[in-house]
Amino acid sequence: MSGTAGVRLELLGEARLRCGEALIPLERRTAGVLAWLALEGPHPKYRLAGLLWADSSETTARNNMRQLLRRLRLACAAELVQGTDVLSLCERVVTDAAELQAHVLSGRYAQALALDGVLLGALEYDDCAEFQSWLEGARERVDKLRRRAVHSESEACERRGDLSGALTLAERLLGMDPYSEEAWRRLMRLHYVSGDRMAALNAFERCRRLLREELATTPLPETVALAREIERGPAAGKPATVVKAKLPLSVLRPPVLVGREREWARMEAAWEAGQTIFLFGEPGVGKTRLAHDFAASRGAHISLEARPGESNVPYSSHVRLVRQLLAKRPDTKLEPWVRRELARLLPDQAGPEGVPPPMADEADRSRFLEAHCELIYQLCAGVDALVADDLQYMDSATAEFAVLMLSRRHAPGPGGRFPRFIDTFRKDELSPQAAACIQQLVVAGLAVVIELAPLGLDAVGALLNSLDLPGVDRLVGDVSRHTGGNPLFITETLKHLLETGGLERGWPEHVPPSGRGQQLIQQRLERLSPSALQVARLASLARTSFGLELAGEVLEMNTLSLATHLAELEAAQIFRGERFTHDLLFEVVRQGVPRSLEALFHRRLAAALELRKAAPAVVAQHWLDGGEPRRAVPFLLAAAHAEAGALRHLEAALLYHRAAALLDETGNADEAARIRSRVRGIPSA
Numbered sequence: 001m002s003g004t005a006g007v008r009l010e011l012l013g014e015a016r017l018r019c020g021e022a023l024i025p026l027e028r029r030t031a032g033v034l035a036w037l038a039l040e041g042p043h044p045k046y047r048l049a050g051l052l053w054a055d056s057s058e059t060t061a062r063n064n065m066r067q068l069l070r071r072l073r074l075a076c077a078a079e080l081v082q083g084t085d086v087l088s089l090c091e092r093v094v095t096d097a098a099e100l101q102a103h104v105l106s107g108r109y110a111q112a113l114a115l116d117g118v119l120l121g122a123l124e125y126d127d128c129a130e131f132q133s134w135l136e137g138a139r140e141r142v143d144k145l146r147r148r149a150v151h152s153e154s155e156a157c158e159r160r161g162d163l164s165g166a167l168t169l170a171e172r173l174l175g176m177d178p179y180s181e182e183a184w185r186r187l188m189r190l191h192y193v194s195g196d197r198m199a200a201l202n203a204f205e206r207c208r209r210l211l212r213e214e215l216a217t218t219p220l221p222e223t224v225a226l227a228r229e230i231e232r233g234p235a236a237g238k239p240a241t242v243v244k245a246k247l248p249l250s251v252l253r254p255p256v257l258v259g260r261e262r263e264w265a266r267m268e269a270a271w272e273a274g275q276t277i278f279l280f281g282e283p284g285v286g287k288t289r290l291a292h293d294f295a296a297s298r299g300a301h302i303s304l305e306a307r308p309g310e311s312n313v314p315y316s317s318h319v320r321l322v323r324q325l326l327a328k329r330p331d332t333k334l335e336p337w338v339r340r341e342l343a344r345l346l347p348d349q350a351g352p353e354g355v356p357p358p359m360a361d362e363a364d365r366s367r368f369l370e371a372h373c374e375l376i377y378q379l380c381a382g383v384d385a386l387v388a389d390d391l392q393y394m395d396s397a398t399a400e401f402a403v404l405m406l407s408r409r410h411a412p413g414p415g416g417r418f419p420r421f422i423d424t425f426r427k428d429e430l431s432p433q434a435a436a437c438i439q440q441l442v443v444a445g446l447a448v449v450i451e452l453a454p455l456g457l458d459a460v461g462a463l464l465n466s467l468d469l470p471g472v473d474r475l476v477g478d479v480s481r482h483t484g485g486n487p488l489f490i491t492e493t494l495k496h497l498l499e500t501g502g503l504e505r506g507w508p509e510h511v512p513p514s515g516r517g518q519q520l521i522q523q524r525l526e527r528l529s530p531s532a533l534q535v536a537r538l539a540s541l542a543r544t545s546f547g548l549e550l551a552g553e554v555l556e557m558n559t560l561s562l563a564t565h566l567a568e569l570e571a572a573q574i575f576r577g578e579r580f581t582h583d584l585l586f587e588v589v590r591q592g593v594p595r596s597l598e599a600l601f602h603r604r605l606a607a608a609l610e611l612r613k614a615a616p617a618v619v620a621q622h623w624l625d626g627g628e629p630r631r632a633v634p635f636l637l638a639a640a641h642a643e644a645g646a647l648r649h650l651e652a653a654l655l656y657h658r659a660a661a662l663l664d665e666t667g668n669a670d671e672a673a674r675i676r677s678r679v680r681g682i683p684s685a
Helices: 028-040 045-052 058-076 096-105 109-113 129-160 163-176 181-193 197-215 221-231 261-272 287-298 316-328 336-342 362-379 396-407 432-443 457-465 472-483 487-500 516-526 530-545 548-555 559-571 583-591 595-611 616-625 629-645 649-665 669-680
Strands: 007-010 016-019 022-025 086-089 276-281 301-305 385-389 420-426 447-451
Touching (some): 016 058, 028 045, 028 086, 028 096, 028 129, 045 058, 045 086, 045 129, 096 109, 096 129, 129 163, 129 181, 163 181, 181 197, 181 221, 261 287, 261 447, 276 287, 287 301, 287 385, 301 316, 336 362, 362 396, 432 447, 457 472, 457 487, 516 583, 530 559, 530 583, 548 559, 548 595, 595 616, 616 629
Parallel strands (some): 276 420, 276 447, 301 385, 385 420
Antiparallel strands (some): 016 022
16 A cells, blocks of 8 residues: 555546656546545445446446456556455545545635646546436535635635735636625625725626526515615725625725815816825825725726835836736737837746846836836826825835836827826835935926825714714714724724624723724733733633633742732723723734744643643644644544534534644644544535
């Protein structure tokens, strides 16, 4: 069996074996045998033969199965299938279909999505009716796993604020299940909260037309209701954050832009003067919303976001913009000299002559910059505005190029216009070089810089009244005082109130602070004694397990000292009893635990909770967080046994897979394989 090391059974797409560098295609029935054993587990040899040679006599089917297994053994010079009367795959045979299942069960959705292809590719078994029926069911199970992975990864992208990635996956999900109205509603909502109302309504129309033409039916009432809600919303812009879909769209993206009349007037004057508009302010103050709404009011516009991490990569922001524009206009005919200079940054755009040599002098650099100016204006022909968000992340090379481009005086092109630029950046976060570039444009009369301040009390009231939420008009003073008039903080506070039922009960005693409130928490923590801060940090890691006795053991403190520190935490309104005052405070404390201290605390918590016979899953997680994966395995297995005993099969399978993955990572492949074999015996795992 050792000869099976390095053998990979590929069942997704073309059925084949990968032995080292060699690929061995599998004939139809051999692929069927291996697929069945990989997905169903051990099976009686001759019962399986009867499935695959359904029209043959029992003697012929048995002989055929023996010959098949012999040919397979000779082809790969290894034992892939073991057993005499009952066949099973050797434990060391790795299969992509099993990996797909393990990735999904373990929440590794991105890895699952990388495993593409139809189970057994184009192979069909029409002459083996029972096996064909099994194969169709197995293919549906694989498709279901993929749909689960796509949906979950799309949700993960949404939580990270990656709306583009979430939208791409939502479209992919619809390609897999085009009649799912839940998927259509997700796509509509993502388009809307991305600031593209027309795309959201177009998605509804696509859904309505598909259902009418293919199923002779109409969308569900909740789908129609969502479309109507979108119709009442604004036409452009991008929210700062994304939250759970159950929240009203009016809170995800307030329908009215309030309190920006003065800034809008200044932007109109700058637009008429042909100036570039720079908007700046603190995070969440509404720069992006104002920029996009204004651009949408002026016609067609294109958006670009500079991203964290780009500041140290020359021209990274510019390259992303160019690729975005080329994708929108793939048939654009570029002058040879422009394409040649473009190839310096995008080698895949080089012509037959290849990538040009490195620039030798200032003349080469001037030609390079001139070519890219021409490129941007050509690709933006017919576009009225280009919105660039978060300039504080833009690399200095792109910033210098932007100044050059904005400084040039162009005659109108064939479309009669060139795009105006509207850019945003965070207050006090621009690099000195970028700030100098903007100041250079302002001094030359080519740009205007507008600061956005938080909303006043009247504007906060107008914003709340526009949301059409019962009872919100009573909270204007509380919301304004709690958030300081920051629009993002306002919507985040309302989301919390909606999710907790706070709107019905009125302003709650404790509201998780955001931004400004978080800074206040940090200041309060800095005023704590070092010992009291340690107690708070331990509580954030211990979560519901925290108690005086546990804290005393882990921190090696006597009860009297602990009581003193708890009193200090209560006086600072950090604790109420032995618990944090509210969840955001808990998050702030947890995030501030130094990494080295965090691992030490987790290990001590694991050891203490192990002695207290705490829940195995809790002990396992502390060992994992403490950097001791091997010590977590027995507790993961104990938790899996408990779940299986309670008939929670999916949860048990997930825990088994986690334990096996940890054993693989720590060099215990044999034990990992034995654990994975247990999963095959779990119903529906």
